[in-house]
Every structure is written in structure tokens, then in C-alpha cells.
Amino acid sequence: MYLVVIAWLYVTVMMALAEATSSTGSILGAIITFALYGLLPLSIVVYILGTPGRRRAIHAQEMAERAQEAAARAASTAASMDSSIAPDASGHAPAAPKGDGIAPVRKEP
Numbered sequence: 174m175y176l177v178v179i180a181w182l183y184v185t186v187m188m189a190l191a192e193a194t195s196s197t198g199s200i201l202g203a204i205i206t207f208a209l210y211g212l213l214p215l216s217i218v219v220y221i222l223g224t225p226g227r228r229r230a231i232h233a234q235e236m237a238e239r240a241q242e243a244a245a246r247a248a249s250t251a252a253s254m255d256s257s258i259a260p261d262a263s264g265h266a267p268a269a270p271k272g273d274g275i276a277p278v279r280k281e282p
Contacts (some may be wrong), residue, residue, distance in 0.1 A: 174222055178215060185211030 185207050193203035 174219075178219060181215055182211060185215075 188210060189203040189207040192198040192206045193200050
């Protein structure tokens with residue numbers, strides 16, 4: 174794309190130079206030729222050809238923002254879950270109590 178832009182600018186500069194150095198031409202005519210044949214159409218073409226790149230950049234930025242929001246949401250959810258988890262909620266089976274849990278009463282010998 175840039176090769177076409179450079180080539181078109183070269184052509185319009187040569188047209189403007191020919192206008193300025195012509196016996197019937199003028200500097201003002203050369204400036205108008207360069208602006209109307211070179212800069213104006215070229216700026217429109219570059220803007221139109223750059224649209225897909227701008228769309229890709231905007232889409233990538235939106236996706237990065239969504240990923241960042243999702244990561245922040247996951248971190249806040251994990252933090253809120255950590256504070257509400259019971260001490261024995263580690264996923265391991267709880268230890269079985271030894272006996273009945275009440276000490277037996279024995280008679281003294």
C-alpha cells in the first residue's frame with residue numbers, strides 16, 4: 174500500500190513541478206495541482222484502505238479489556254469464595270472420630 178502512496182506522490186510532485194516551471198504556469202497552479210491531484214485523493218484512499226486495520230486494532234483492544242474484566246471478576250469471585258469456605262471444605266474426607274467421642278466412666282479398682 175505504501176509503495177502506491179509514494180509513487181502517486183512522486184507523480185503529483187512531478188506534475189506540480191511541470192506546472193511551476195511551465196511558461197504559462199504559476200506557483201499557485203502548482204500548489205493547487207499538488208493539493209487537488211495528490212494530497213486530497215491520496216488522503217481519502219489511505220483512510221479507506223486503513224479501515225480494516227483500525228477495526229482490527231479496536232477489536233483487539235476490546236478483547237483485551239474483556240479478558241482483563243473476566244480475570245478481575247474471577248479473582249474477586251475466588252476471594253469471596255475463600256472467605257466463605259468452611260474450614261473442612263478442602264475436599265478431603267473428614268477423619269473418623271475415635272470411638273464415641275465420650276470418655277467411658279470406669280470404676281476404680
